[in-house]
Amino acid sequence: MTKITDSAEWKALEKHYNEIKNTEMRDLFDDDKDRFNNFHLNLDDFLVDFSKNRITKTTSKLLNDLAGKVKIDDWKKKQFSGEKINNTENRAVLHTALRSQDEQPIIVDGLDVKPEIKKTLEQVKSFSESINNGTWKGYTGKKINTIVNIGIGGSDLGPAMVCKALKPYAHKDLNIHFVSNVDAADLSLTLEQCDPETTLFIVASKTFTTQETMTNAFSARHWFLSHAKNNQEVAKHFVAVSTNLKKVEEFGIHEKNMFIFWDWVGGRYSLWSAIGLSIAIYLGFDNFKQLHHGAYEMDQHFLNAPIEKNIPVQLALIGVWYINFFKFNTQAILPYDQGLSLLPSYLQQADMESNGKFIDRDGHRVCVETGPVIWGESGTNGQHAFYQLIHQGTQFVPCDFIMPIKSHYDLGEQKNTHHKILMSNLIAQSQSLMMGKSIDEARAELLNTGLSDDEIESLLPHCSFEGNRPSNTILFEKLTPINLGRLIALYEHKIFVQGIIWNINSFDQWGVEYGKQIARLVLPKIKGERTSSCFDGSTNNLIDYIKKNC
Numbered sequence: 001m002t003k004i005t006d007s008a009e010w011k012a013l014e015k016h017y018n019e020i021k022n023t024e025m026r027d028l029f030d031d032d033k034d035r036f037n038n039f040h041l042n043l044d045d046f047l048v049d050f051s052k053n054r055i056t057k058t059t060s061k062l063l064n065d066l067a068g069k070v071k072i073d074d075w076k077k078k079q080f081s082g083e084k085i086n087n088t089e090n091r092a093v094l095h096t097a098l099r100s101q102d103e104q105p106i107i108v109d110g111l112d113v114k115p116e117i118k119k120t121l122e123q124v125k126s127f128s129e130s131i132n133n134g135t136w137k138g139y140t141g142k143k144i145n146t147i148v149n150i151g152i153g154g155s156d157l158g159p160a161m162v163c164k165a166l167k168p169y170a171h172k173d174l175n176i177h178f179v180s181n182v183d184a185a186d187l188s189l190t191l192e193q194c195d196p197e198t199t200l201f202i203v204a205s206k207t208f209t210t211q212e213t214m215t216n217a218f219s220a221r222h223w224f225l226s227h228a229k230n231n232q233e234v235a236k237h238f239v240a241v242s243t244n245l246k247k248v249e250e251f252g253i254h255e256k257n258m259f260i261f262w263d264w265v266g267g268r269y270s271l272w273s274a275i276g277l278s279i280a281i282y283l284g285f286d287n288f289k290q291l292h293h294g295a296y297e298m299d300q301h302f303l304n305a306p307i308e309k310n311i312p313v314q315l316a317l318i319g320v321w322y323i324n325f326f327k328f329n330t331q332a333i334l335p336y337d338q339g340l341s342l343l344p345s346y347l348q349q350a351d352m353e354s355n356g357k358f359i360d361r362d363g364h365r366v367c368v369e370t371g372p373v374i375w376g377e378s379g380t381n382g383q384h385a386f387y388q389l390i391h392q393g394t395q396f397v398p399c400d401f402i403m404p405i406k407s408h409y410d411l412g413e414q415k416n417t418h419h420k421i422l423m424s425n426l427i428a429q430s431q432s433l434m435m436g437k438s439i440d441e442a443r444a445e446l447l448n449t450g451l452s453d454d455e456i457e458s459l460l461p462h463c464s465f466e467g468n469r470p471s472n473t474i475l476f477e478k479l480t481p482i483n484l485g486r487l488i489a490l491y492e493h494k495i496f497v498q499g500i501i502w503n504i505n506s507f508d509q510w511g512v513e514y515g516k517q518i519a520r521l522v523l524p525k526i527k528g529e530r531t532s533s534c535f536d537g538s539t540n541n542l543i544d545y546i547k548k549n550c
């Protein structure tokens, strides 16, 4: 394949970058009174404003040409139709099929996947309802009131993020915990809050071999049996979500308590599958379906909207503009909603595990920068921590501000005050990052403070702000299951589009597999089962130090 950097579309963007790289956004707003209208898109109440970016109409046109060049529309069709676009693992990529609301068959290896999806969803529905209505009982006949999801990475982050975000929809008499870390603290502190008679463990692992998850699952079973005493009772308190029936049975979970999914569901894209069992139980199956519905709406928008009106495509192109031309290599995710506080970690995995790659689809080293470092924190907390660098650091950090306009919470007399303060902070941040504060504006402010002229002059470089720092703002009416579904699907598609432009496979994760492999090599040394010094000088000495002191 010819290099994207050799294409006329890329070269046109390079030339254009040199022409506008110093353009001030505040001037772009002065020159175009309609800039907001020209640079925002809607999907119902879901609004994405990308006018506060260092782009002009020409930039948009050239970026859209680039999307055309890499044949985004063809790739979308390949993905949605079940073509094996995960080429290194020879797998289809069909998380979109899991939330599909239509009856169109999708064929993988000669079989329609839709009936299997439907069957599993029905199993999730009837199981979650049996927990919710109390027909499923623990070993002493009590109703289940605590769910513990044991999983890590893709088998943890999505369900944990969604359950936290949509807590206002949760069954009030249910507690939920997510245990992911193999650090004993994670499981121990969770078990302290659990009653074995009323706790259900969901062991969520695609492979059912992941060291952390299996260690936690065996320890949870040991804890449970220390109370229940009888192996037969495990069936009432442990269920599994996996693709690996053999390993699930070896663990002691009966096939009828296993929820399957398929190799064409990537871990980080799996919350829509039975991996979302914890979501279906905690929020109720109807809300799980609403989440699917919202994602399906975004899928349809992504499939059908033209490039220039396509929200995920536009966000992806703006990201490429910053990463590859401005060389801004991080991206902040800043949700102004406490419920969305896990969104930055969730998107960190979704994006960095998908696009953190230097080898392209054809096995060659890429010729451009790929996935950015994703980080962030909920607002306003982040403002009192790292926003300093976003305002005045030497690195530029494109920001995504995300916020519902109505809160789920109402504190009586203070009605709406909290949310109005929250909203005004988001708007103030995006505005000031873009506008900055000139030396003259800073001087005018300091004149009334009683400082001497000399003091004012010496402070001016510190309290003026260059501005021209870009951001997207995503607003929606309320954080409902539908809007959260839309939001997650938006980012999934954005990541996919960027992967296409960089010609990388966004759906494998060899770096994660490598981590799993090396952990298995070191453990026997730490345990003292192998004594040979087979690693490098630093590693051998660190292992010796640990062994001497443990």
Ligand code: G6Q
Pocket (backbone or CB within 6 Å): 152, 153, 154, 155, 204, 205, 206, 207, 208, 209, 210, 213, 266, 267, 268, 269, 353, 509, 512
């Ligand atoms: C996700 C990755 C990775 C995976 C975890 C857990 O896309 O593959 O984060 O989800 O390593 O794997 P298991 O579900 O197999 O335990």
